[in-house]
Amino acid sequence: MTTPRKLHIKSYGCQMNVYDAQRMVDTLAGEGFVETASAEDADLVILNTCHIREKASEKVYSELGRLRVAKDEAARAGREMKIAVAGCVAQAEGAEIIHRAPTVDIVVGPQSYHHLPELLKRAKENGRALETEFPVEDKFGFLPQPKPDAIRARGISAFVTVQEGCDKFCTFCVVPYTRGAEVSRPVAKIIDDVKQLADNGVREFTLIGQNVNAYHGEGPDGRAWSLGKLLQRLAAIPGVIRLRYSTSHPRDVDDDLIAAHRDLPELMPFVHLPVQSGADRILAAMNRKHTADDYRRVIDRFRAARQDIAFSSDFIVGFPGESEEEFSATLALVTQIGYAAAYSFKYSPRPGTPAAEMRETVSAAEMDERLGRLQELIDSQQSAFNRAAIGTTVDVLFERAARNPGQIVGRTAYLQPAHVMASPDIIGQVRSVRIDSLERYSLIGELATQSAPGLISQTIGA
Ligand code: 5AD
Numbered sequence: 001m002t003t004p005r006k007l008h009i010k011s012y013g014c015q016m017n018v019y020d021a022q023r024m025v026d027t028l029a030g031e032g033f034v035e036t037a038s039a040e041d042a043d044l045v046i047l048n049t050c051h052i053r054e055k056a057s058e059k060v061y062s063e064l065g066r067l068r069v070a071k072d073e074a075a076r077a078g079r080e081m082k083i084a085v086a087g088c089v090a091q092a093e094g095a096e097i098i099h100r101a102p103t104v105d106i107v108v109g110p111q112s113y114h115h116l117p118e119l120l121k122r123a124k125e126n127g128r129a130l131e132t133e134f135p136v137e138d139k140f141g142f143l144p145q146p147k148p149d150a151i152r153a154r155g156i157s158a159f160v161t162v163q164e165g166c167d168k169f170c171t172f173c174v175v176p177y178t179r180g181a182e183v184s185r186p187v188a189k190i191i192d193d194v195k196q197l198a199d200n201g202v203r204e205f206t207l208i209g210q211n212v213n214a215y216h217g218e219g220p221d222g223r224a225w226s227l228g229k230l231l232q233r234l235a236a237i238p239g240v241i242r243l244r245y246s247t248s249h250p251r252d253v254d255d256d257l258i259a260a261h262r263d264l265p266e267l268m269p270f271v272h273l274p275v276q277s278g279a280d281r282i283l284a285a286m287n288r289k290h291t292a293d294d295y296r297r298v299i300d301r302f303r304a305a306r307q308d309i310a311f312s313s314d315f316i317v318g319f320p321g322e323s324e325e326e327f328s329a330t331l332a333l334v335t336q337i338g339y340a341a342a343y344s345f346k347y348s349p350r351p352g353t354p355a356a357e358m359r360e361t362v363s364a365a366e367m368d369e370r371l372g373r374l375q376e377l378i379d380s381q382q383s384a385f386n387r388a389a390i391g392t393t394v395d396v397l398f399e400r401a402a403r404n405p406g407q408i409v410g411r412t413a414y415l416q417p418a419h420v421m422a423s424p425d426i427i428g429q430v431r432s433v434r435i436d437s438l439e440r441y442s443l444i445g446e447l448a449t450q451s452a453p454g455l456i457s458q459t460i461g462a
Protein backbone atom coordinates (compact mmCIF):
# COMPACT_ATOMS: atom_id res chain seq x y z
CA MET A 1 0.00 0.00 0.00
CA THR A 2 1.34 3.45 -0.88
CA THR A 3 1.50 5.96 1.97
CA PRO A 4 -1.09 8.70 1.59
CA ARG A 5 0.15 12.07 0.44
CA LYS A 6 -0.60 15.00 2.70
CA LEU A 7 -2.64 18.00 1.64
CA HIS A 8 -2.94 21.33 3.42
CA ILE A 9 -5.44 23.98 2.25
CA LYS A 10 -5.49 27.50 3.61
CA SER A 11 -8.63 29.40 2.67
CA TYR A 12 -9.21 33.14 2.75
CA GLY A 13 -12.31 35.21 2.15
CA CYS A 14 -15.88 34.14 1.65
CA GLN A 15 -17.99 31.06 2.42
CA MET A 16 -17.70 29.99 -1.19
CA ASN A 17 -13.98 29.47 -0.62
CA VAL A 18 -14.69 27.30 2.44
CA TYR A 19 -17.00 25.18 0.31
CA ASP A 20 -14.55 25.07 -2.60
CA ALA A 21 -11.75 23.97 -0.26
CA GLN A 22 -13.87 20.98 0.79
CA ARG A 23 -14.54 20.08 -2.81
CA MET A 24 -10.80 20.25 -3.53
CA VAL A 25 -10.18 17.91 -0.58
CA ASP A 26 -12.84 15.53 -1.96
CA THR A 27 -11.31 15.68 -5.46
CA LEU A 28 -7.80 15.02 -4.22
CA ALA A 29 -8.94 12.24 -1.86
CA GLY A 30 -9.35 10.25 -5.07
CA GLU A 31 -5.64 10.81 -5.74
CA GLY A 32 -4.65 9.45 -2.34
CA PHE A 33 -4.36 12.77 -0.51
CA VAL A 34 -5.37 13.17 3.14
CA GLU A 35 -5.66 16.50 4.91
CA THR A 36 -3.05 17.71 7.36
CA ALA A 37 -3.33 20.66 9.71
CA SER A 38 0.19 21.94 9.12
CA ALA A 39 1.64 23.32 5.91
CA GLU A 40 5.17 22.27 6.90
CA ASP A 41 4.61 18.52 6.59
CA ALA A 42 2.33 18.68 3.53
CA ASP A 43 3.19 17.30 0.10
CA LEU A 44 0.77 19.73 -1.48
CA VAL A 45 -0.18 23.13 -0.08
CA ILE A 46 -3.07 25.02 -1.66
CA LEU A 47 -3.65 28.69 -0.93
CA ASN A 48 -7.31 29.33 -1.66
CA THR A 49 -7.20 33.07 -2.15
CA CYS A 50 -9.51 36.08 -2.03
CA HIS A 51 -9.28 39.13 -4.30
CA ILE A 52 -12.17 41.19 -2.96
CA ARG A 53 -10.03 43.90 -1.33
CA GLU A 54 -6.37 44.81 -1.65
CA LYS A 55 -5.47 43.56 1.84
CA ALA A 56 -6.94 40.13 1.08
CA SER A 57 -4.93 39.87 -2.14
CA GLU A 58 -1.66 40.89 -0.56
CA LYS A 59 -1.85 38.06 1.94
CA VAL A 60 -1.06 35.65 -0.90
CA TYR A 61 2.38 37.01 -1.50
CA SER A 62 3.34 37.17 2.18
CA GLU A 63 2.08 33.62 2.69
CA LEU A 64 4.02 32.46 -0.38
CA GLY A 65 7.17 33.93 1.18
CA ARG A 66 6.65 31.74 4.27
CA LEU A 67 5.85 28.69 2.15
CA ARG A 68 9.03 29.12 0.11
CA VAL A 69 11.03 28.61 3.31
CA ALA A 70 8.99 25.48 4.18
CA LYS A 71 9.44 24.15 0.65
CA ASP A 72 13.22 24.67 0.78
CA GLU A 73 13.37 22.93 4.15
CA ALA A 74 11.35 20.00 2.80
CA ALA A 75 13.72 19.77 -0.18
CA ARG A 76 16.72 19.68 2.17
CA ALA A 77 15.02 16.79 3.98
CA GLY A 78 14.66 15.01 0.62
CA ARG A 79 10.92 15.63 0.38
CA GLU A 80 9.04 17.36 -2.40
CA MET A 81 6.43 19.99 -1.55
CA LYS A 82 4.18 21.33 -4.30
CA ILE A 83 2.54 24.72 -3.90
CA ALA A 84 -0.70 25.68 -5.63
CA VAL A 85 -2.54 28.99 -5.68
CA ALA A 86 -6.30 28.69 -6.16
CA GLY A 87 -9.23 31.07 -5.75
CA CYS A 88 -9.89 34.54 -7.05
CA VAL A 89 -6.34 35.92 -6.95
CA ALA A 90 -5.30 32.93 -9.08
CA GLN A 91 -8.08 33.82 -11.50
CA ALA A 92 -7.26 37.53 -11.64
CA GLU A 93 -3.46 37.45 -11.46
CA GLY A 94 -2.51 33.94 -12.54
CA ALA A 95 0.22 34.91 -14.99
CA GLU A 96 1.64 37.45 -12.55
CA ILE A 97 1.85 34.84 -9.79
CA ILE A 98 3.75 32.48 -12.08
CA HIS A 99 6.08 35.35 -12.94
CA ARG A 100 6.50 36.83 -9.45
CA ALA A 101 6.58 33.65 -7.36
CA PRO A 102 8.85 30.94 -8.77
CA THR A 103 8.01 28.78 -5.77
CA VAL A 104 4.45 28.26 -7.09
CA ASP A 105 3.93 25.03 -9.07
CA ILE A 106 0.23 25.30 -9.93
CA VAL A 107 -2.18 28.16 -10.46
CA VAL A 108 -5.82 27.17 -10.71
CA GLY A 109 -8.90 29.39 -11.09
CA PRO A 110 -12.18 28.64 -9.26
CA GLN A 111 -13.85 27.14 -12.31
CA SER A 112 -11.16 24.49 -12.81
CA TYR A 113 -10.87 22.67 -9.49
CA HIS A 114 -12.05 19.45 -11.09
CA HIS A 115 -8.86 19.61 -13.21
CA LEU A 116 -6.58 19.56 -10.15
CA PRO A 117 -5.44 15.92 -10.56
CA GLU A 118 -4.47 16.62 -14.16
CA LEU A 119 -2.73 19.88 -13.22
CA LEU A 120 -0.69 17.99 -10.63
CA LYS A 121 0.44 15.60 -13.35
CA ARG A 122 1.25 18.49 -15.68
CA ALA A 123 3.26 20.23 -12.97
CA LYS A 124 5.20 17.01 -12.37
CA GLU A 125 6.01 16.64 -16.08
CA ASN A 126 6.54 20.29 -17.06
CA GLY A 127 7.58 21.86 -13.78
CA ARG A 128 4.57 24.23 -13.56
CA ALA A 129 0.91 24.41 -14.59
CA LEU A 130 -1.55 27.29 -14.97
CA GLU A 131 -5.27 27.09 -15.61
CA THR A 132 -7.56 30.09 -15.32
CA GLU A 133 -9.95 29.49 -18.19
CA PHE A 134 -13.69 29.35 -17.72
CA PRO A 135 -14.15 25.82 -19.09
CA VAL A 136 -17.29 25.04 -21.07
CA GLU A 137 -18.17 22.03 -18.93
CA ASP A 138 -19.77 22.53 -15.53
CA LYS A 139 -17.23 21.77 -12.82
CA PHE A 140 -19.98 20.58 -10.48
CA GLY A 141 -20.63 17.64 -12.77
CA PHE A 142 -17.03 16.55 -12.24
CA LEU A 143 -16.32 17.36 -8.62
CA PRO A 144 -16.77 14.13 -6.63
CA GLN A 145 -19.20 13.92 -3.73
CA PRO A 146 -17.66 13.88 -0.27
CA LYS A 147 -17.44 10.46 1.40
CA PRO A 148 -19.79 9.86 4.39
CA ASP A 149 -16.93 10.00 6.91
CA ALA A 150 -15.75 13.33 5.45
CA ILE A 151 -19.28 14.75 5.79
CA ARG A 152 -19.52 13.57 9.40
CA ALA A 153 -16.12 15.00 10.26
CA ARG A 154 -17.24 18.41 8.97
CA GLY A 155 -20.09 18.63 11.45
CA ILE A 156 -23.78 19.32 11.35
CA SER A 157 -23.73 22.55 9.39
CA ALA A 158 -22.79 22.59 5.70
CA PHE A 159 -22.57 24.98 2.80
CA VAL A 160 -24.15 24.00 -0.49
CA THR A 161 -23.31 26.04 -3.58
CA VAL A 162 -26.47 26.69 -5.58
CA GLN A 163 -25.23 29.37 -7.92
CA GLU A 164 -21.94 30.95 -8.74
CA GLY A 165 -20.83 34.17 -10.39
CA CYS A 166 -22.56 37.50 -10.68
CA ASP A 167 -24.03 39.63 -13.46
CA LYS A 168 -24.60 42.72 -11.35
CA PHE A 169 -21.30 44.51 -12.03
CA CYS A 170 -21.23 46.81 -9.03
CA THR A 171 -18.50 49.24 -10.05
CA PHE A 172 -16.24 48.46 -7.06
CA CYS A 173 -16.40 44.67 -7.26
CA VAL A 174 -14.11 42.07 -8.83
CA VAL A 175 -16.50 39.13 -8.44
CA PRO A 176 -18.08 39.32 -11.93
CA TYR A 177 -14.53 39.08 -13.33
CA THR A 178 -13.07 36.45 -11.01
CA ARG A 179 -16.12 34.18 -10.66
CA GLY A 180 -17.60 34.93 -14.06
CA ALA A 181 -21.20 35.11 -15.24
CA GLU A 182 -24.06 33.93 -13.04
CA VAL A 183 -24.69 30.19 -13.34
CA SER A 184 -27.38 28.32 -11.33
CA ARG A 185 -27.15 24.62 -10.60
CA PRO A 186 -30.16 22.45 -11.47
CA VAL A 187 -32.62 21.77 -8.64
CA ALA A 188 -32.23 17.98 -8.89
CA LYS A 189 -28.45 18.18 -8.26
CA ILE A 190 -28.96 20.37 -5.21
CA ILE A 191 -31.62 18.01 -3.85
CA ASP A 192 -29.18 15.09 -4.28
CA ASP A 193 -26.43 16.96 -2.44
CA VAL A 194 -28.73 17.97 0.42
CA LYS A 195 -30.14 14.44 0.77
CA GLN A 196 -26.67 12.95 0.91
CA LEU A 197 -25.55 15.47 3.52
CA ALA A 198 -28.75 15.01 5.57
CA ASP A 199 -28.36 11.20 5.46
CA ASN A 200 -24.95 11.67 7.04
CA GLY A 201 -26.05 13.88 9.88
CA VAL A 202 -25.97 17.42 8.48
CA ARG A 203 -28.88 19.40 9.94
CA GLU A 204 -28.23 22.97 8.85
CA PHE A 205 -27.76 23.93 5.21
CA THR A 206 -26.58 27.30 4.02
CA LEU A 207 -27.21 27.74 0.33
CA ILE A 208 -24.41 29.87 -1.00
CA GLY A 209 -23.77 31.89 -4.10
CA GLN A 210 -22.24 35.27 -4.93
CA ASN A 211 -25.74 36.50 -5.77
CA VAL A 212 -27.75 33.66 -4.29
CA ASN A 213 -31.21 35.10 -4.75
CA ALA A 214 -30.61 35.52 -8.47
CA TYR A 215 -30.89 31.71 -8.43
CA HIS A 216 -32.90 30.41 -11.39
CA GLY A 217 -31.82 26.77 -11.74
CA GLU A 218 -33.71 24.33 -13.86
CA GLY A 219 -36.44 22.54 -11.90
CA PRO A 220 -37.68 18.98 -12.39
CA ASP A 221 -40.58 20.50 -14.39
CA GLY A 222 -38.11 21.97 -16.89
CA ARG A 223 -38.80 25.52 -15.70
CA ALA A 224 -36.49 27.95 -13.92
CA TRP A 225 -37.06 27.75 -10.17
CA SER A 226 -36.60 30.72 -7.87
CA LEU A 227 -34.62 30.52 -4.64
CA GLY A 228 -37.88 30.64 -2.67
CA LYS A 229 -39.22 27.63 -4.51
CA LEU A 230 -35.94 25.77 -4.07
CA LEU A 231 -35.99 26.48 -0.33
CA GLN A 232 -39.55 25.20 -0.09
CA ARG A 233 -38.54 21.94 -1.77
CA LEU A 234 -35.42 21.48 0.36
CA ALA A 235 -37.36 22.09 3.59
CA ALA A 236 -39.35 18.91 2.83
CA ILE A 237 -36.24 16.69 2.86
CA PRO A 238 -36.08 14.53 6.02
CA GLY A 239 -33.29 15.64 8.33
CA VAL A 240 -33.27 19.25 7.13
CA ILE A 241 -33.80 21.27 10.28
CA ARG A 242 -32.43 24.65 9.33
CA LEU A 243 -32.01 26.48 6.04
CA ARG A 244 -30.12 29.68 5.34
CA TYR A 245 -28.85 31.43 2.24
CA SER A 246 -26.14 33.95 1.50
CA THR A 247 -25.38 36.45 -0.11
CA SER A 248 -28.43 38.27 -1.42
CA HIS A 249 -28.89 41.34 -3.55
CA PRO A 250 -31.78 43.65 -2.62
CA ARG A 251 -32.88 43.83 -6.27
CA ASP A 252 -33.47 40.09 -6.47
CA VAL A 253 -35.79 39.68 -3.49
CA ASP A 254 -38.94 38.33 -5.12
CA ASP A 255 -42.32 37.32 -3.69
CA ASP A 256 -41.34 33.63 -3.59
CA LEU A 257 -38.47 34.42 -1.23
CA ILE A 258 -40.69 36.52 1.01
CA ALA A 259 -43.29 33.72 0.99
CA ALA A 260 -40.60 31.20 1.95
CA HIS A 261 -39.81 33.30 5.03
CA ARG A 262 -43.50 33.49 5.86
CA ASP A 263 -44.21 29.77 5.37
CA LEU A 264 -41.10 27.77 6.23
CA PRO A 265 -40.17 27.31 9.89
CA GLU A 266 -36.92 25.70 8.66
CA LEU A 267 -35.84 28.95 7.00
CA MET A 268 -33.99 30.96 9.63
CA PRO A 269 -35.19 34.52 10.18
CA PHE A 270 -31.76 36.04 9.65
CA VAL A 271 -30.89 37.57 6.29
CA HIS A 272 -27.61 38.97 5.06
CA LEU A 273 -28.67 41.76 2.76
CA PRO A 274 -25.79 44.06 1.79
CA VAL A 275 -26.67 47.66 0.98
CA GLN A 276 -23.15 49.19 0.83
CA SER A 277 -24.30 52.81 1.27
CA GLY A 278 -27.31 54.82 2.39
CA ALA A 279 -26.81 57.63 -0.17
CA ASP A 280 -28.60 57.44 -3.50
CA ARG A 281 -25.88 59.24 -5.47
CA ILE A 282 -23.27 56.76 -4.19
CA LEU A 283 -25.57 53.78 -4.80
CA ALA A 284 -25.98 54.97 -8.40
CA ALA A 285 -22.20 55.43 -8.80
CA MET A 286 -21.78 51.91 -7.41
CA ASN A 287 -24.26 50.67 -10.03
CA ARG A 288 -26.29 48.99 -7.31
CA LYS A 289 -29.47 49.58 -9.32
CA HIS A 290 -31.51 50.45 -6.23
CA THR A 291 -32.03 53.46 -3.97
CA ALA A 292 -31.89 53.58 -0.18
CA ASP A 293 -35.70 53.71 -0.13
CA ASP A 294 -35.92 50.64 -2.39
CA TYR A 295 -33.80 48.86 0.20
CA ARG A 296 -36.00 50.07 3.08
CA ARG A 297 -39.04 48.72 1.25
CA VAL A 298 -37.39 45.32 0.79
CA ILE A 299 -36.65 45.21 4.53
CA ASP A 300 -40.29 46.10 5.24
CA ARG A 301 -41.51 43.23 3.04
CA PHE A 302 -39.35 40.75 4.98
CA ARG A 303 -40.54 42.15 8.29
CA ALA A 304 -44.17 41.98 7.26
CA ALA A 305 -43.70 38.28 6.41
CA ARG A 306 -41.84 37.38 9.59
CA GLN A 307 -41.83 39.72 12.52
CA ASP A 308 -38.84 38.12 14.27
CA ILE A 309 -36.56 38.53 11.25
CA ALA A 310 -33.17 40.20 11.73
CA PHE A 311 -30.64 41.49 9.22
CA SER A 312 -26.97 41.81 8.63
CA SER A 313 -25.35 43.85 5.90
CA ASP A 314 -22.13 44.99 4.23
CA PHE A 315 -21.03 48.62 3.95
CA ILE A 316 -18.27 50.36 2.06
CA VAL A 317 -16.99 53.69 3.39
CA GLY A 318 -15.00 56.13 1.29
CA PHE A 319 -16.28 55.13 -2.13
CA PRO A 320 -14.85 57.69 -4.62
CA GLY A 321 -16.48 61.08 -4.07
CA GLU A 322 -18.42 60.09 -0.92
CA SER A 323 -19.16 63.34 0.95
CA GLU A 324 -19.69 63.74 4.69
CA GLU A 325 -23.44 64.14 4.05
CA GLU A 326 -23.50 60.97 1.99
CA PHE A 327 -21.69 59.10 4.72
CA SER A 328 -24.21 60.48 7.23
CA ALA A 329 -26.98 59.02 5.07
CA THR A 330 -25.36 55.61 5.61
CA LEU A 331 -25.33 56.15 9.38
CA ALA A 332 -28.97 57.23 9.22
CA LEU A 333 -29.92 54.09 7.30
CA VAL A 334 -28.12 51.86 9.81
CA THR A 335 -29.83 53.66 12.69
CA GLN A 336 -33.21 53.25 11.06
CA ILE A 337 -32.91 49.57 10.08
CA GLY A 338 -31.19 48.31 13.25
CA TYR A 339 -28.87 45.42 12.38
CA ALA A 340 -28.08 42.29 14.35
CA ALA A 341 -24.60 42.34 12.79
CA ALA A 342 -22.83 44.06 9.91
CA TYR A 343 -19.50 44.19 8.14
CA SER A 344 -17.93 47.45 7.04
CA PHE A 345 -14.94 48.01 4.80
CA LYS A 346 -12.83 50.87 3.57
CA TYR A 347 -13.18 51.21 -0.16
CA SER A 348 -10.30 49.49 -1.91
CA PRO A 349 -9.77 50.18 -5.62
CA ARG A 350 -9.58 46.90 -7.51
CA PRO A 351 -7.71 46.75 -10.80
CA GLY A 352 -10.00 46.35 -13.79
CA THR A 353 -13.16 47.63 -12.07
CA PRO A 354 -14.85 50.87 -13.22
CA ALA A 355 -14.58 52.50 -9.77
CA ALA A 356 -10.80 52.11 -9.85
CA GLU A 357 -10.81 54.71 -12.67
CA MET A 358 -12.79 57.23 -10.62
CA ARG A 359 -10.67 60.19 -9.58
CA GLU A 360 -12.48 61.73 -6.61
CA THR A 361 -10.83 59.70 -3.90
CA VAL A 362 -11.55 60.05 -0.19
CA SER A 363 -8.42 60.50 1.95
CA ALA A 364 -7.14 57.60 4.02
CA ALA A 365 -7.65 59.61 7.22
CA GLU A 366 -11.24 60.39 6.26
CA MET A 367 -11.89 56.72 5.50
CA ASP A 368 -10.45 55.62 8.85
CA GLU A 369 -12.57 58.15 10.68
CA ARG A 370 -15.77 57.13 8.88
CA LEU A 371 -15.07 53.43 9.34
CA GLY A 372 -14.56 54.02 13.08
CA ARG A 373 -17.88 55.86 13.41
CA LEU A 374 -19.79 53.26 11.41
CA GLN A 375 -18.27 50.35 13.30
CA GLU A 376 -19.08 51.95 16.61
CA LEU A 377 -22.73 52.27 15.58
CA ILE A 378 -22.85 48.69 14.26
CA ASP A 379 -21.18 47.35 17.43
CA SER A 380 -23.70 49.11 19.63
CA GLN A 381 -26.57 47.62 17.59
CA GLN A 382 -25.04 44.15 17.75
CA SER A 383 -24.51 44.38 21.51
CA ALA A 384 -28.08 45.57 22.02
CA PHE A 385 -29.35 42.72 19.87
CA ASN A 386 -27.33 40.17 21.86
CA ARG A 387 -28.34 41.66 25.21
CA ALA A 388 -32.00 41.44 24.21
CA ALA A 389 -31.64 37.66 24.28
CA ILE A 390 -30.90 37.62 28.02
CA GLY A 391 -33.91 36.32 29.94
CA THR A 392 -35.57 34.84 26.85
CA THR A 393 -35.80 31.23 25.71
CA VAL A 394 -34.40 30.58 22.26
CA ASP A 395 -33.92 27.61 19.95
CA VAL A 396 -30.32 26.48 19.65
CA LEU A 397 -28.97 23.93 17.20
CA PHE A 398 -26.10 22.25 19.03
CA GLU A 399 -22.92 21.72 17.04
CA ARG A 400 -20.03 20.47 19.15
CA ALA A 401 -18.28 20.28 22.50
CA ALA A 402 -17.02 23.70 23.58
CA ARG A 403 -13.55 24.44 24.88
CA ASN A 404 -14.70 24.45 28.51
CA PRO A 405 -15.15 20.85 29.72
CA GLY A 406 -18.82 19.82 29.92
CA GLN A 407 -20.01 22.71 27.78
CA ILE A 408 -21.75 22.22 24.46
CA VAL A 409 -21.98 25.03 21.93
CA GLY A 410 -24.55 25.70 19.28
CA ARG A 411 -26.09 28.58 17.42
CA THR A 412 -29.31 30.49 17.66
CA ALA A 413 -31.42 31.36 14.63
CA TYR A 414 -29.34 34.54 14.41
CA LEU A 415 -26.00 32.68 14.41
CA GLN A 416 -25.17 33.81 17.94
CA PRO A 417 -23.03 31.17 19.67
CA ALA A 418 -24.85 29.75 22.69
CA HIS A 419 -23.20 27.65 25.42
CA VAL A 420 -24.85 25.27 27.89
CA MET A 421 -23.63 22.59 30.30
CA ALA A 422 -25.12 19.40 28.87
CA SER A 423 -24.45 15.94 27.57
CA PRO A 424 -22.94 15.68 24.07
CA ASP A 425 -26.08 13.74 23.11
CA ILE A 426 -27.72 17.05 22.24
CA ILE A 427 -25.29 17.63 19.36
CA GLY A 428 -27.30 17.74 16.14
CA GLN A 429 -30.53 18.66 17.96
CA VAL A 430 -32.44 21.89 18.33
CA ARG A 431 -33.17 22.52 22.01
CA SER A 432 -34.81 25.36 23.89
CA VAL A 433 -32.31 27.31 25.93
CA ARG A 434 -32.97 29.91 28.61
CA ILE A 435 -30.37 32.61 28.15
CA ASP A 436 -28.89 33.88 31.43
CA SER A 437 -25.96 36.01 30.38
CA LEU A 438 -23.72 37.26 27.64
CA GLU A 439 -19.96 36.81 27.50
CA ARG A 440 -18.53 38.95 24.72
CA TYR A 441 -20.45 37.63 21.67
CA SER A 442 -21.56 34.33 23.25
CA LEU A 443 -24.86 33.65 24.95
CA ILE A 444 -24.70 31.50 28.08
CA GLY A 445 -27.76 29.59 29.23
CA GLU A 446 -29.39 26.41 30.43
CA LEU A 447 -31.45 23.82 28.65
CA ALA A 448 -35.11 24.57 29.24
CA THR A 449 -36.89 21.67 30.94
CA GLN A 450 -39.16 20.88 28.02
CA SER A 451 -37.09 18.90 25.57
CA ALA A 452 -39.35 19.07 22.53
CA PRO A 453 -37.69 21.44 20.11
CA GLY A 454 -39.37 24.74 19.60
CA LEU A 455 -42.32 24.05 21.93
CA ILE A 456 -41.94 26.92 24.30
CA SER A 457 -39.43 28.94 22.40
CA GLN A 458 -39.90 32.63 22.35
CA THR A 459 -37.90 34.37 19.70
CA ILE A 460 -35.96 37.52 20.16
CA GLY A 461 -36.52 40.39 17.82
CA ALA A 462 -34.31 43.10 16.34
N1 5AD B 1 -13.59 47.72 -1.56
C1 5AD B 1 -14.14 47.55 -0.34
N2 5AD B 1 -15.07 46.66 -0.04
C2 5AD B 1 -15.47 45.84 -1.04
N3 5AD B 1 -16.38 44.86 -1.08
C3 5AD B 1 -16.43 44.35 -2.31
N4 5AD B 1 -15.56 44.99 -3.11
C4 5AD B 1 -14.96 45.93 -2.35
C5 5AD B 1 -13.98 46.92 -2.60
N5 5AD B 1 -13.45 47.09 -3.80
C6 5AD B 1 -17.19 44.49 0.08
C7 5AD B 1 -18.68 44.71 -0.19
C8 5AD B 1 -19.20 43.32 -0.39
C9 5AD B 1 -18.29 42.53 0.54
C10 5AD B 1 -18.23 41.06 0.27
O1 5AD B 1 -17.02 43.11 0.34
O2 5AD B 1 -19.24 45.31 0.95
O3 5AD B 1 -20.57 43.18 -0.06
Ligand code: SF4
Pocket residue numbers: 166167168169170173174175176210211249
Ligand atom coordinates in the same frame (compact mmCIF):
# COMPACT_ATOMS: atom_id res chain seq x y z
FE1 SF4 C 1 -20.02 42.08 -6.35
FE2 SF4 C 1 -22.23 41.47 -4.93
FE3 SF4 C 1 -22.24 43.56 -6.66
FE4 SF4 C 1 -22.16 41.02 -7.58
S1 SF4 C 1 -23.83 42.01 -6.41
S2 SF4 C 1 -20.93 42.74 -8.31
S3 SF4 C 1 -20.86 40.03 -6.02
S4 SF4 C 1 -21.01 43.35 -4.76
